Amino acid sequence: MAEPILRLDGLTKQFGGLTVSDQVDLAIAPGELHAVIGPNGAGKTTLINQISGLIEPDHGRILLDGRDVTRLPPHRRARLGLARSFQITSVLPGFSALENVAVAVQARSGSSFRFFGDAASEPALQGPARAALAEVGLADRAEVPAGHLSHGEKRALELAMALASEPKLLLLDEPMAGTGREETDRLVAVLQRLKGRFAMLLVEHDMTAVFALADRISVLIYGRILASGPPAEVRADPQVVAAYLGEEME
Amino acid sequence: MHTPGEMQSAAPAAAEEGAPAPRRRRAVVLPALLFAGLALLPAAALALSAGYMLDLFTRVMIFSVAALSLDLLIGYAALVTFGQAAFLGLGAYAVGILAAHGITDALVSLPVALAVSGLFALLTGLVCLRTKGVYFIMITLAFGQMAFFTAASLAPYGGDDGLTLADRNTVAGLPLFDSPLAFYYVVLACLVGAYLMCRTLVASRFGRVLRGAKDNPVRMTTLGFRVYHFQLVAYVIAGMLSGLAGFLLGNATEFVSPAYMSWQRSGELIIMVLLGGMGTLHGAILGAATFLLLEEWLSAFTEHWKMIFGPFLVLIVVFVRGGLIGIGAAVGRRLFRG
Numbered sequence: 001m002a003e004p005i006l007r008l009d010g011l012t013k014q015f016g017g018l019t020v021s022d023q024v025d026l027a028i029a030p031g032e033l034h035a036v037i038g039p040n041g042a043g044k045t046t047l048i049n050q051i052s053g054l055i056e057p058d059h060g061r062i063l064l065d066g067r068d069v070t071r072l073p074p075h076r077r078a079r080l081g082l083a084r085s086f087q088i089t090s091v092l093p094g095f096s097a098l099e100n101v102a103v104a105v106q107a108r109s110g111s112s113f114r115f116f117g118d119a120a121s122e123p124a125l126q127g128p129a130r131a132a133l134a135e136v137g138l139a140d141r142a143e144v145p146a147g148h149l150s151h152g153e154k155r156a157l158e159l160a161m162a163l164a165s166e167p168k169l170l171l172l173d174e175p176m177a178g179t180g181r182e183e184t185d186r187l188v189a190v191l192q193r194l195k196g197r198f199a200m201l202l203v204e205h206d207m208t209a210v211f212a213l214a215d216r217i218s219v220l221i222y223g224r225i226l227a228s229g230p231p232a233e234v235r236a237d238p239q240v241v242a243a244y245l246g247e248e249m250e
Numbered sequence: 251m252h253t254p255g256e257m258q259s260a261a262p263a264a265a266e267e268g269a270p271a272p273r274r275r276r277a278v279v280l281p282a283l284l285f286a287g288l289a290l291l292p293a294a295a296l297a298l299s300a301g302y303m304l305d306l307f308t309r310v311m312i313f314s315v316a317a318l319s320l321d322l323l324i325g326y327a328a329l330v331t332f333g334q335a336a337f338l339g340l341g342a343y344a345v346g347i348l349a350a351h352g353i354t355d356a357l358v359s360l361p362v363a364l365a366v367s368g369l370f371a372l373l374t375g376l377v378c379l380r381t382k383g384v385y386f387i388m389i390t391l392a393f394g395q396m397a398f399f400t401a402a403s404l405a406p407y408g409g410d411d412g413l414t415l416a417d418r419n420t421v422a423g424l425p426l427f428d429s430p431l432a433f434y435y436v437v438l439a440c441l442v443g444a445y446l447m448c449r450t451l452v453a454s455r456f457g458r459v460l461r462g463a464k465d466n467p468v469r470m471t472t473l474g475f476r477v478y479h480f481q482l483v484a485y486v487i488a489g490m491l492s493g494l495a496g497f498l499l500g501n502a503t504e505f506v507s508p509a510y511m512s513w514q515r516s517g518e519l520i521i522m523v524l525l526g527g528m529g530t531l532h533g534a535i536l537g538a539a540t541f542l543l544l545e546e547w548l549s550a551f552t553e554h555w556k557m558i559f560g561p562f563l564v565l566i567v568v569f570v571r572g573g574l575i576g577i578g579a580a581v582g583r584r585l586f587r588g
Contacts, residue, residue, distance in 0.1 A: 075473075075477075078472055078473055092466050103473065112455045115450070115454050119454055119455045119457070120453065165473065
């Protein structure tokens, strides 16, 4: 395997007596789509929060593109090429869809301590923002305030914001959560198109989506990685079937 | 000089982005009308031989500058500060203390007023902006009170009683501020300049980050922005702008006192912003004007004017979320629909 874009070394986090991440080792290669699955409360979101820097691990290391980012604040990690979407939709409701994406473009293109010039008419910001919106199928919703978009559209908008920041690694925390079948299919198609352009860590409950998209899958149970490998291998793993997939896949 | 440019650039931008045109147009028309009215006011005052109007509206415009700076923080960054009057006082005290030492030229006192208020904003902002919500309100109030009591204890400069200026500042040796009319237009120029600066600021890259952080600070952080730094810069800019208002206020009244920094004054500034409609900038001007003019006229009408004034403010702030600007917009919508 090539030098991984993300490596977790023995990542451990406890909330009081509860171990939510237990010696988690994980490596994601450039361009790989790596899914993390597991039952509710397995510590998936906590894992993503540690990678993006919202929570600090107790032990272990996080290496982004070979660089130790374990103690870096979230905004510094973002600058190093880490983007994320949230399990609970997190957009800027007062901004238009376009401005939501434009602000993500702005984050990676030059200083934002510019006090003059209308940001809304800067082609260097608006152009890539429109392109990212088009890619997730929101081109004709550009001027709508994000707060007025449907749930599925907000999920797609989050994806566009992540795209616009041209990440090395994109963390997707249940992007399909709460969307209908049709919207899920659309999001899967979008992710399918984006696959290979950058590495993605996908946390998702929708097994159809996971097995359709993932290059490799890790199964997280009680904060521990139970199994890790290509979808077919994980699906066949008796331990995984017993602990989790059995009930999920009926 | 900036006004036509701003209008020209606003029109194509609205067309290109397909933004709701009436809103954009109103954001240009209303302030333009406001400033035109203020520019023509001295002629009316002259015609009616109502010289007091010039002083009254000079005061209105000075508080408008301070309210503008507060709207920048409350309306665009969701930073509800309860200590903005401190900067007003610092600007005024810069004028007063320098004058007490014989330095009475604006070329010195204005930069000093701006520097002192900017520095105070930087030092207090470093602490205040680490807190959120109610804590932020309380700690800005605490710093405001600290400034107030410090001023009250300055025995060489009048202490509680304040400090009377012998004369207004000169500008490069010229007694420009001595003519009420000239001073009026100086203040108007400051107000228009402050307004255009704020308008530019909120539309800039910097302003966009500030507005984004108001909506969703966690999202902005994970996008790669250090929100704290942006808020700190905004806090310093707003502090300096209020310092400018303080500089003008000291010159207008030729008197400086700790009362300028009282927490009641900070509260009045917040009410002005809410009254006019926060997050609109010209709403702050409208709010300051309404507040001060009502105070003036109601107090002439009855000595119990506060019994009318208080409930009026409460009604507006509680029932009209967008303030006076919001009422105007709602009435406009109703008219155009019907």
